[in-house]
Amino acid sequence: MDAPLESLIAQLPEKTVITDPVSMEPYRYDWAHDETAGMPLAVVRPTDADQVQTTMRWASEHRVPVVPRGAGSGLSGGSTAVEQGLVLSLDRMRSVEVDPNLRIAVVEPGALNVEVKRAAAEHGLWYPPDPSSYEMCSIGGNLATNAGGLCCVKYGVTTDYVLALDVVLADGTKLQLGGPRLKDVAGLSLIKLFVGSEGLLGVITRGILRLIPAQPSRSTLVAIYDDVETAARSVVEMCRNIRPSMVELMDNASINAVEDYRAMGLDRSAGAMLIIQSDAPGESCSREISVLQQICDTVGARETFVTDDPEEGEMFAEGRRVAFHAIEKRGSIMLEDVGAPLPVLPELITGIAAIAARHRVEIPTVAHAGDGNTHPIVVYDASDPDSTERAARAFAEVMSLAISLGGTITGEHGVGRLKKAALPDQLGPEVMEVSRRIKAALDPQGILNPGAVL
Known part of the structure; x- marks a missing residue:
């Protein structure tokens, strides 16, 4: 040694x-x-x-x-x-303390997202960001990638709930940024700089997170379509004037992958399925769901179904949550996280399908459709060089497609190392250079997460 x-x-x-x-x-x-x-x-x-x-x-x-x-x-x-x-x-730093009077949770980075939710629920409060992996992902990782989730279409993403951070820089200096204050514009917005920085600028050792009152009861609308383009057009139409608390999309391949993995009674013949929820207060909820159902029917849903039963609604949401695990069983995967402005969601969805056909690879797609964030998952045979090469080309083309539509190569998973090559195409040389200057200022030796992002 x-x-x-x-x-x-x-x-x-x-x-x-x-x-x-x-x-x-x-x-x-x-x-x-x-x-x-x-x-x-x-x-x-x-x-x-x-x-x-x-x-x-x-x-x-x-x-x-x-x-x-x-x-x-x-x-x-x-x-x-x-x-x-x-x-x-940071998996041993797991403390979670809730102050119900301030409506905050003081958390260490190793605490799991679900642990923060449970601690908040004990006081009738809620921490909204809910990645599909909320039962296994850490708050530190959520902060590092500015994670989103199923309800972010209405409630926002991780950064919207961060009031304070403690960060250790590359040289060991500890910064204490922000505090338990809802409004604070003193100095530069350094909290926003570190949220989503993927470990390049510092190590987050504590956060103060804003909590809100517990989510109201929800109604769930499930819409079945013959094709994903019509489902995507429904999303565009419904989100013009309504803000549902969840709008999730599954295509035929992802539906069948889930059914193969865990039989849940999903319609294997569906070209696409939308899972939509409203948590509007009181009678407004049923009115909102009724309008959403009418939109789905008008645009071209084959079938729509509404339930006010929380357990039944959660069953459909669970089907969407397990999609990643289910698709992994089909082979090796390259997992995308591309997004686009909502009006061009149909073009993004159909473009992904065209890429899959062109390269002869399967790309099951699920999406946080209400905010234009899609997860196309390229499935391939890692033991076959030709399959691997075709999958890599498809992976790159999906990112290029998103950029061409004014979108992004990552909506919530981060750039990491797997998407690093595509980042300059989205940001351009000037933004890349400024980003590198910031990195050099805080980590002049370049020791923090080298090889990632920049």
Whole structure:
């Protein structure tokens, strides 16, 4: 063992630093399973911010790369380990404290999204951001990628609920940004800079999150279509004047993947299915659902179904949530996260289908359709070089399509390493250069998550 690493081990509590290759193996990858993952020098699992500072000071002194990591549920290779670097896993920092008077949750980065929701619910409060992986993803990872979810069409994404952050910089300096205040415009908006920064600028060690009153009861509308284009046109029409609390889309391939994975009674013959919810107060809910149903019928739904039963509504939402797991069973996957302005959602959806046909690959697609955020998932045979090459071309073309429609290569999963090559095409050279200047100012040695994003 190198003497410098021994000095880090000596500064931290026993069993904080892992060096055994077998024990480190699960920390090399996130859910994207990036094949370029290196073998880290060590995995550090701190239990408080002081230990994070100690780790970053040591890494800065010895110029050792550091990859911050939450629960490992990322989908873009954002926490892929770097050869002979440190993986700084924050999974042991799990504290969640709710102040019902201030309507805030003070959380550490390792706390799971679902744990924050449960703690808030004990006080009749709600933390809205709800990625499909909410039961397994960490708040730190949500903050690092500015995660969204199923209800973000009405309630917004992670950054809309962040009041304060504690951040440890590359040299070990700790910043305390913001506080338990709903309004605060003192100084530059540095909180917004760190939310979504994917571990490039600093390590988030604490957050203060805004909570809101518990979500009202919901009604669910399910609409079945013969094709995805008509379903997408329904979404465009319904979102002109109405703001549902959920608008999710599943295409035929994703519906059948879910049914193969877990029989839920979904219509295998459907070209597409929309799962729409309203949580408008009182009688407004039934009126809103009625208008939404009329729109679906008018645009061309084959069948519509409404339920006020919470459990029945959640069953359909659960079908959408398990889609990623279900599609993984069909082969190796390249998971997209492209979005476009809502009016061109039909063009994005049909364009993805055309790319799949052109490259002879399957691309099941699910979507947070109400905000134009789609998840096309390229399925391929990793043992077949031709299949792999066609999948890679399709993956790149899907991102190019989104950019051509005025959209984005990532709506909520982050750029990570898997989408890094496409980022300049979206942002342009001037924005890329400014981004690199900011990175250099906060991390002049470039030790934080090297190889990701920029």
